[in-house]
Amino acid sequence: MEQIKLLDCTLRDGGYINDWKFGRRTIQNVIARLVDAGTDFIEVGFLRNVTYDEDRTLYNSIEELKRILPENRKKSTFVAMALHDQYDVSKLAENDGTIGAVRVTFHDYDIDEGLEFCRRVMDKGYPLFVNPINIMGYPDDTLLRLLEKVNRLGPYGFSIVDTFGSMTKAELTRIYSLLENNLDPKIVFGVHLHENLALSFSLAQVYLELRKYQRRSVLDASLNGMGRVPGNLCMELIMDFLNRQYGTAYDIDYVLDAIEEHILPIKKEEPWGYQTEYFLSAKYNLHRNYAEYLMEKGNLTTKEIKYLLKQLPKEKKAAFDRDYMEKLYQEHENKRVSDEESLNRLKGWFGGRKVLLLAPGKSLERPETKKRILDYLKEEEAVLVTTNFYWDGQQGGAAFFSNARRLEEYRAFRPKESRLILTSNLEGHGETADYVINYERLVGTGGEQCENSGILLLRLMGICKVREAALAGFDGFRKDGQNYMDGYFGAFPGARAEDNDRIAGCIEKLGNVMSVRFLTPSRYDRNSEAAGLRLE
Incomplete structure (x- = not known):
């Protein structure tokens, strides 16, 4: 069906997964398979201001791009994309037929600069797709003004780009109607969908039902949906759908072979697909990195993440601003309470005593560990305090929580006669706590800042002037991710093996305030080799 065509963007959008390091042989093989499958458009990568590497799909020039293209392109047209502010268009040679189209992207805040870049591409003889980033972020009046300018420019195509994956059927229908009634009929429609709401395949079908028969259309897709997480419309699905419903003749076997040989090995190392954080970014139509960062x-908790995302002003949504998000996060965490009474009572309980602090490391599973813990508690008349969990053998003592998610998950497991110590960032939980301590007091500032719950608890013990803190289950982080005892409710996704040295340094400094010893092997223990406590 000549009015509907497919564009594969695996080698361009998929590059966000592997930093465009596909390898020359894979690049050429994927292109060859897509050509054999009858793919209409194949986007072979980005035009960028980079140092050329034949193993990456980033190119300074058409000459570099030519090196990976097959001699026989059959019915396929090769395409490249350029971000207007990341490529010097003067490096773009006059069109010699190698590239059948260039796609150009820009934001709503630099429309005129983007369209000027587009004009210069067209002046060099290239058919042009205008791909405005995040069309969902355009108010109707702004979009209509953009369409007027695009009509005057007269490009080959204009794309509906659902950058943040927030589009639903109703919104696609609204935007399609605006475009259909205001865009020059000669201009081809493009559609680029994402999987934030797991709707890309459904929306592609909705679009095909909406489109007028006369309007030529190009649907973007990628092999197995490979693209910036959570991914894109799957090429194999839309090819099969068009074959069955619209009488096209794409040879899907070549696509499936390319997926099995080249794409699935990448996905095994760097997965993509629907994930909760990208649903949240789509829900509020903002840059995916905000939800990911939180x-x-x-x-x-999810409730807290949603609260923070809703605080982002409109001008901050389209481009990720790490510093601004961190500022909102710190303001949220640093909720101040009057904690003097809690501190005085804790000092009365802990002052001058020995405490045994438990973290949920795998060393707690060792048969000898429980005996070592119980012996220490009895012999030293120590107080047991767990951090962000409850221990199965816990009787009395206290539990310290600085993590809202862990508190929610362990709420039902609170042992009888166990006291609860919370940090002030756990909004709404203060009424269940025996003590609430200002988070800001424990987290520190500048180079001393550390959000690790074990460090927060140790700092609290230092403030309470304990005589000795014995640590068990403070194993440290392993690269293989086996960091927590079985049954622990949720590993910390941001934990990295590189954090071990930083946390070890914090513990070492706290050793100047009180005696600190390790009852179980730990990567935080800088004397572990001498003590014979090296972890396997």
Whole structure:
């Protein structure tokens, strides 16, 4: 069906997964398979201001791009994309037929600069797709003004780009209607969908039902949906759908072979697909990195993440501003309470005593560990305090929580006669606590800042003037991710093996305030080799 065509963007959008390091042989093989499958457009990568590497799909010039293209392109047209502010268009040679189209992207805040870049591409003889980033972020009046300018420019195509994956059927219908009634009929429609809401395949079908028969259309897709997480419309699905419903003749076997040989090995190392954080970014139509950044903190409930995302002003939504998000996060965490009474009572309980602090490391599973813990508690008349969990053998003592997610998950497991110590960032839980301590007091500032719950608890013990803190289950982080005892409710996604040295340094400094010893092997223990406590 000549009015509907497919564009594969695996080698361009998929590059966000592997930093465009596909390898020359894979690049050429994927292109060859897509050509054999009858793919209409194949986007072979980005035009960028980079140092050329034959193993990456980033190119300074058409000459570099030519090196990976097959001699026999059959019915396929090769395409490249350029971000207007990341490529010097003067390096773009006059069109010699190698590239059948260039796609150009820009934001709503630099429309005129983007369209000027587009004009210069067209002046060099290239058919042009205008791909405005995040069309969902355009108010109707702004979009209509953009369409007027695009009509005057007269490009080959204009794309509906659902950058943040927030589009639903109703919104696609609204935007399609605006475009259909205001865009020059000669201009081809493009559609680029994402999987934030797991709707890309459904929306592609909706679009095909909406489109007028006369309007030529190009649907973007990628092999197995490979693209910036959560991914894109799957090429194999839309090819099969068009074959069955619209009488096209794409040879899907070549696509499936390319997926099995080249794409699935990448996906095994760097997965993509629907994930909760990208649903949240789509829900509020903002840059995916905001929700991702907050999820990686590992200590926020979904309710808290939603609250923080809703605080982002409109001008901050389209481009990720790490510093601004961190500012909102710190303001949220640093809720101040009057904690003097809690501190005085804790000092009365802990002052001058020995405490045994438990973290949920795998060393707690060792048969000898429980005996070592119980012996220490009895012999030293120590107080047991767990951090962000409850221990199965816990009787009395206290539990310290600085992580809202862990508190919610362990709420039902609170042992009888166990006291609860919370940090002030756990909004709404203060009424269940025996003590609430200002988070800001424990987290520190500048180079001393550390959000690790074990360090927060140790700092609290230092303030309470304990005589000795014995640590068990403070194993440290392993690269293979086997960091927590079985049954622990949720690993911290931001934990990295590189954090071990930083946390070890914090513990070492706290050793100047009180005696600190390790009852179980730990990567935080800088004397572990001498003590014979090296972890396997």
